[in-house]
Amino acid sequence: MGIISGTLPPGFFGGAIFSGREARMILTCDKYKIKMESETARCEHLEEYCKLRGACIINFLTRERLRREQAEGEGEQGKEESGDE
Secondary structure (H helix, E strand, C coil): CCEEEECCCCCCCCEEEEECCEEEEEEECCCCCCEEECCCCCCCCCCCCCCCHHHCHHHHHHHHHHHHHHHHHHHHHHHHHHCCC
16 A cells, blocks of 8 residues: 655644554654654653643643553552562
8 A cells, every 4th residue: 555645734733644544643852843753742842831831742641641651650560579579
């Protein structure tokens, strides 16, 4: 199957590339004009003020990943304390 490439409206997610069932979004930070793939998107400025933060998918994905990593870390710590492997 071929690759269909397109751009979404400004202020939405930036762009999307579709290949079969898999979809990869190219996200753009509106403040710093940095483009990144949705799978690896990470906000490097979480503590800085950003007027767009409430609507920022990059910020949302970053915070979700941090929550997931923290939960996984706590799960690993619990295994080590109980002696389970």
